[in-house]
Amino acid sequence: MNSGRLDATFAALADPTRRAILARLASGEASVTTLAKPFAMSQPAISKHLKVLERAGLIRRGRDAQRRPRRLEPKPLADATRWLERYRRLWEGRYQHLDALLDELKTKEKTPGDHR
Amino acid sequence: MKSAETLTVTTSSEREIVMTRVFDAPRQLVFDAHTKPDLVKRWLLGPPGWSMPVCEIDLRVGGKYRYVWRRDSDGTQMGIGGVYREIVAPERIVNTERFDEAWYPGEGLGTLVLVERGGKTTLTNTMRYESRAARDAILKSGMETGVAASYDRLAELLASTT
Numbered sequence: 001m002n003s004g005r006l007d008a009t010f011a012a013l014a015d016p017t018r019r020a021i022l023a024r025l026a027s028g029e030a031s032v033t034t035l036a037k038p039f040a041m042s043q044p045a046i047s048k049h050l051k052v053l054e055r056a057g058l059i060r061r062g063r064d065a066q067r068r069p070r071r072l073e074p075k076p077l078a079d080a081t082r083w084l085e086r087y088r089r090l091w092e093g094r095y096q097h098l099d100a101l102l103d104e105l106k107t108k109e110k111t112p113g114d115h116r
Numbered sequence: 117m118k119s120a121e122t123l124t125v126t127t128s129s130e131r132e133i134v135m136t137r138v139f140d141a142p143r144q145l146v147f148d149a150h151t152k153p154d155l156v157k158r159w160l161l162g163p164p165g166w167s168m169p170v171c172e173i174d175l176r177v178g179g180k181y182r183y184v185w186r187r188d189s190d191g192t193q194m195g196i197g198g199v200y201r202e203i204v205a206p207e208r209i210v211n212t213e214r215f216d217e218a219w220y221p222g223e224g225l226g227t228l229v230l231v232e233r234g235g236k237t238t239l240t241n242t243m244r245y246e247s248r249a250a251r252d253a254i255l256k257s258g259m260e261t262g263v264a265a266s267y268d269r270l271a272e273l274l275a276s277t278t
Binding site: 010013014084087088090091092093094095097098099100101102103105106109 | 121123125126133137139140141142146148149155158159160161163
């Protein structure tokens with residue numbers, strides 16, 4: 001995996017507006033105007049975010065020259081997500097053990113006769 | 117009664133990883149589970165097949181901690197340690213973090229924040245690294261359970277962070 005590309009992906013994902021744009025594009029391509037709608041932002045501001053996403057290879061422009069819809073480019077996102085996912089899985093496993101431990105500690109606290 | 121709570125992992129900035137998780141327990145118990153070695157050893161495990169033979173905690177500002185995990189099949193060890201910078205029981209711990217095998221530059225800084233509401237505790241664990249390269253090395257490291265994430269899962273992840 002190209003780590004420079006991965007850097008660009010994570011940098012692009014670090015912004016909530018850009019994550020929201022990606023989430024929207026996950027359900028299909030959309031024009032810049034459509035993408036700008038849910039945000040209280042000017043079109044140039046949205047275009048700036050789109051440029052970052054484009055440079056990171058996360059989105060590309062569709063063929064329609066008039067609308068120039070943006071669409072999701074799945075590969076780099078999948079790479080980045082795979083990393084986060086591995087990390088998440090390790091901690092998810094740990095926290096499930098912690099759930100069990102906390103249940104045990106709570107039960108101990110409630111056991112009559114334990115409190116003096 | 118309830119399904120397992122969801123863990124979210126996000127990269128809030130270029131140098132950070134943020135984890136958030138709710139636990140169905142009072143804050144004091146969650147704090148104890150992070151600071152008493154006999155409790156920490158029960159849950160802060162490595163990937164399957166790894167044990168945690170060393171767990172030392174000197175819980176005071178300037179005090180050190182040290183954890184070592186061991187792969188039981190071949191004895192491979194992985195250690196991590198650091199210094200406590202800030203302790204506000206039972207709500208906040210700030211500590212440095214450095215792996216024995218220094219394959220990333222500089223130290224990490226971990227901030228654990230516990231907020232209790234209605235008997236449940238929300239844990240936020242922020243790890244800040246000295247560079248984006250260091251953070252990405254952490255994300256890439258050790259976790260050999262690598263299961264390719266499906267596209268649906270991505271959408272879920274994105275939805276949970278927006």
